[in-house]
Amino acid sequence: MPHVPDTFTAFVVDKTGDDKVIRECRRFAAADLGPGEVTVRVAWSGVNYKDALASTEAGKVARRYPLVPGIDLAGEVVDGPAGLAPGTQVLAHGYDLGVAHHGGFSEYARVPADWIVPLPAGLDARTAMTIGTAGFTAALSVHLLEQRGLRPGTGPVLVTGASGGVGGVAVGILAARGYEVVASSGKPEAAAYLKGLGAAEVIARAETGGQSSRPLERERWAGAVDCVGGETLAYVLRTLRYGAAVAASGNTGGAQLPTSVFPFILRGAALLGVDSVRCPVEDRRALWRRMTGDLRPNGLDTTVTDVVGLAGLEPELDAILAGRKRGRTLVAVSGQE
Ligand code: NDP
Numbered sequence: 001m002p003h004v005p006d007t008f009t010a011f012v013v014d015k016t017g018d019d020k021v022i023r024e025c026r027r028f029a030a031a032d033l034g035p036g037e038v039t040v041r042v043a044w045s046g047v048n049y050k051d052a053l054a055s056t057e058a059g060k061v062a063r064r065y066p067l068v069p070g071i072d073l074a075g076e077v078v079d080g081p082a083g084l085a086p087g088t089q090v091l092a093h094g095y096d097l098g099v100a101h102h103g104g105f106s107e108y109a110r111v112p113a114d115w116i117v118p119l120p121a122g123l124d125a126r127t128a129m130t131i132g133t134a135g136f137t138a139a140l141s142v143h144l145l146e147q148r149g150l151r152p153g154t155g156p157v158l159v160t161g162a163s164g165g166v167g168g169v170a171v172g173i174l175a176a177r178g179y180e181v182v183a184s185s186g187k188p189e190a191a192a193y194l195k196g197l198g199a200a201e202v203i204a205r206a207e208t209g210g211q212s213s214r215p216l217e218r219e220r221w222a223g224a225v226d227c228v229g230g231e232t233l234a235y236v237l238r239t240l241r242y243g244a245a246v247a248a249s250g251n252t253g254g255a256q257l258p259t260s261v262f263p264f265i266l267r268g269a270a271l272l273g274v275d276s277v278r279c280p281v282e283d284r285r286a287l288w289r290r291m292t293g294d295l296r297p298n299g300l301d302t303t304v305t306d307v308v309g310l311a312g313l314e315p316e317l318d319a320i321l322a323g324r325k326r327g328r329t330l331v332a333v334s335g336q337e
Pocket residue numbers: 048049050133134137160161162163164165166167184185186187190205209227228232248249250251252253254274275276277320321322323325326327
């Protein structure tokens with residue numbers, strides 16, 4: 001039966017006396033863990049853009065110090081209420097995890113029971129974290145677009161920021177569902193990877209990210225998954241086909257949205273907001289079940305580009321913040337040796 005040892009390793013972001021943010025591996029004890037009914041031995045976590053923001057002061061994401069970042073985790077229950085017996089395989093992501101509540105970059109984590117998603121049959125902890133928050137966000141984006149009427153065969157679907165975590169899984173899910181996927185990327189070297197995930201065409205970021213004084217341009221896209229925001233989301237809105245929608249989840253390209261009302265009032269375009277953080281737990285459990293079935297992405301193995309331990313996190317956090325990463329970096333937290 002698993003149990004929490006006297007001390008274990010956690011990757012911690014903290015502030016020094018002179019207010020500088022530091023990042024280091026520390027020994028933690030059970031008493032250092034956050035509140036909650038479920039203690040998990042974390043097997044796998046992943047590196048997300050938000051983790052990188054949480055590990056720098058400028059990111060303005062950390063809401064406590066010290067903080068164990070890691071907005072997603074998967075592993076085995078050590079201690080939990082009825083229905084979550086020791087040994088149950090689970091995952092958690094979102095809510096305050098890795099932001100205001102210690103997250104997945106720790107050999108053990110404690111979280112409220114209503115944050116927990118039991119791993120559906122057919123999904124192991126490593127694969128769950130290969131999908132991770134980014135992949136869940138991609139699945140939610142596709143789900144929202146289809147709820148609004150998007151169907152395969154109705155025209156090309158654009159995915160922006162395609163070489164990243166959200167983008168890569170979005171390409172993989174859409175392609176597996178039979179959509180004609182056009183992937184936009186700032187990394188020419190990622191073209192083969194994106195075609196391998198099922199993209200019919202890869203276009204340069206310059207084509208989707210430029211400024212324009214024109215409120216509308218040629219109608220191109222039957223739908224779009226955008227995790228970039230800024231000028232890119234403005235471009236998408238200008239080029240959606242009549243009645244089409246874009247699911248918007250991110251801001252790697254900027255938080256401002258320099259657009260006009262014309263895509264909405266002349267083309268009936270829709271801007272669908274995607275939030276994985278406060279997505280209700282029943283909806284999130286249902287979507288995770290679908291990710292082992294009709295929303296399972298193509299090419300999950302190829303989206304993992306690096307696997308690091310807690311001691312190897314720092315350069316990965318810097319690289320994702322600088323936009324240098326492709327695909328998903330997994331964190332092998334405990335039990336993988
Ligand atoms: P990644 O860093 O893995 O991917 C983001 C991609 O955006 C990059 O690979 C790059 O793609 C593109 N990009 C990076 N910098 C720029 C730039 N300056 N201008 C234009 N494009 C850029 O991040 P994730 O996929 O993990 O997350 C993407 C976004 O989604 C983030 O903003 C994140 O905070 C947000 N997010 C939101 C969630 C929600 O619930 N709403 C949940 C998860 C993530 P390429 O080089 O291919 O163009």
